[in-house]
Amino acid sequence: xxxxxxCYPTFGGSGVVATELGMAxxxxxxxxxxxxxNQPVRLDFLSHKLHFHQVLIExxxxxxxxPYELALSSKMVEVVKKYHLEVLHVHYAIPHAYAAFMAKxxxxxxxxxxxxxxxxxxxxxxxxxxxxxxKTAVEFSINHSDVxxxxxxxxxxxxxxxxxxxxxxxxxxxxxxxxxxxxAEDDDCNxxxxxxxxERILTHISNFRKVKRIEDVIKVFYEVQKEIxxxxxxxxxxxxxxxxENLTKKLKIKESVYFLGNSTEVTxxxxxxxxxxxxxxxxxxxLAALEAMAAKTPVISxxxxxxxxxxxxxxxxxxxxxxxxxxxxxxxxxxxxDDQTLARFKSNAYEHAKxxxxxxxxxxxxEIYKSCYKSRV
Numbered sequence: 001x002x003x004x005x006x007c008y009p010t011f012g013g014s015g016v017v018a019t020e021l022g023m024a025x026x027x028x029x030x031x032x033x034x035x036x037x038n039q040p041v042r043l044d045f046l047s048h049k050l051h052f053h054q055v056l057i058e059x060x061x062x063x064x065x066x067p068y069e070l071a072l073s074s075k076m077v078e079v080v081k082k083y084h085l086e087v088l089h090v091h092y093a094i095p096h097a098y099a100a101f102m103a104k105x106x107x108x109x110x111x112x113x114x115x116x117x118x119x120x121x122x123x124x125x126x127x128x129x130x131x132x133x134x135k136t137a138v139e140f141s142i143n144h145s146d147v148x149x150x151x152x153x154x155x156x157x158x159x160x161x162x163x164x165x166x167x168x169x170x171x172x173x174x175x176x177x178x179x180x181x182x183x184a185e186d187d188d189c190n191x192x193x194x195x196x197x198x199e200r201i202l203t204h205i206s207n208f209r210k211v212k213r214i215e216d217v218i219k220v221f222y223e224v225q226k227e228i229x230x231x232x233x234x235x236x237x238x239x240x241x242x243x244x245e246n247l248t249k250k251l252k253i254k255e256s257v258y259f260l261g262n263s264t265e266v267t268x269x270x271x272x273x274x275x276x277x278x279x280x281x282x283x284x285x286x287l288a289a290l291e292a293m294a295a296k297t298p299v300i301s302x303x304x305x306x307x308x309x310x311x312x313x314x315x316x317x318x319x320x321x322x323x324x325x326x327x328x329x330x331x332x333x334x335x336x337x338d339d340q341t342l343a344r345f346k347s348n349a350y351e352h353a354k355x356x357x358x359x360x361x362x363x364x365x366x367e368i369y370k371s372c373y374k375s376r377v
Contacts, residue, residue: 001369002031002084004076006100007091009040012207013287014121017174018091019043021365024177024358026050028366033079037068041264053079069095076103080114087369089117093125094134097141115372118145122284125159139163147368151285152306174285175361178354180267181294191272194258195231200336202230203273203297205266205288208238216279216325218247218257220300223329225256228336232257235269270295274342275332278302281322286310290356293349300332316349
């Protein structure tokens with residue numbers, strides 16, 4: 001099939017999932033066209049069936065904020081017509097689902113019936129989409145998509161609570177390519193540059209937004225390092241980084257905390273890791289937790305949103321109430337205290353992650369695309 005994928009081309013979970021999905025579809029013989037304002041950060045053009053179409057925005061003094069959704073919908077129309085796309089799969093409701101609706105209407109006037117699949121990822125619903133400024137448009141876009149999916153049962157329930165949805169929302173979990181993590185382990189996983197042999201390595205990866213509660217990550221680590229010699233790797237960039245750096249200085253643990261910035265080598269970093277910390281205020285799914293588990297890294301997380309669907313309490317890690325740093329630290333220490341316990345949690349995390357392998361999820365998306373294609377003719 002010929003499929004267009006619209007996403008944010010960033011390090012965030014929705015962009016990562018969309019990119020990995022597109023590459024897997026291309027590997028499976030489909031022609032995939034990414035439509036966005038920059039090349040997605042994880043996009044690998046080794047396949048000749050992958051294409052990227054940049055959305056360019058002309059700047060006019062008339063506009064205080066340039067109308068990206070107009071440029072995006074116009075680019076969708078252009079790409080659908082030129083390459084005869086059969087499905088547009090848009091990730092994130094704002095502004096992608098709305099722009100896709102506009103593109104579909106313009107194409108219908110030309111006798112082209114492209115189908116729109118919308119995948120809801122989380123903050124497009126819980127934080128942004130539910131805001132009164134956007135709520136009506138988001139609700140409209142969801143109801144006028146041909147197929148709607150959500151990345152967890154929790155997100156599906158939240159969407160139905162916040163919006164009047166007359167479409168069936170199908171839950172399709174986020175996924176990982178388990179083979180990438182197996183390869184990273186097979187490669188030389190030399191962690192000696194980061195920690196001494198007797199030290200544990202704790203890791204957090206995010207976009208450093210307030211919802212990720214980076215200061216709680218540092219507070220948990222502070223308690224852990226009192227009991228167990230440890231290092232903390234913080235991967236990502238965002239508005240909370242300065243606060244995090246200041247807290248490490250205040251707690252006098254600056255030398256034990258490494259700020260690594262954004263990285264495309266997540267699999268290698270997780271290969272070094274013994275424990276992953278994710279004390280988020282909310283996570284619609286928790287892709288970072290799943291990536292950690294695929295790398296045999298157990299997870300300490302909150303019990304909010306879709307996290308309990310990913311991180312199994314007492315098996316792949318532990319769940320704690322929001323802001324309960326003391327409980328998170330206690331659970332972290334219980335996993336890291338001896339090699340045998342850590343090895344058991346690592347094995348459990350990896351075995352559970354295999355259930356979310358892209359090899360299991362990809363056929364589900366292909367079946368959805370095929371059902372859209374059949375309904376066109």
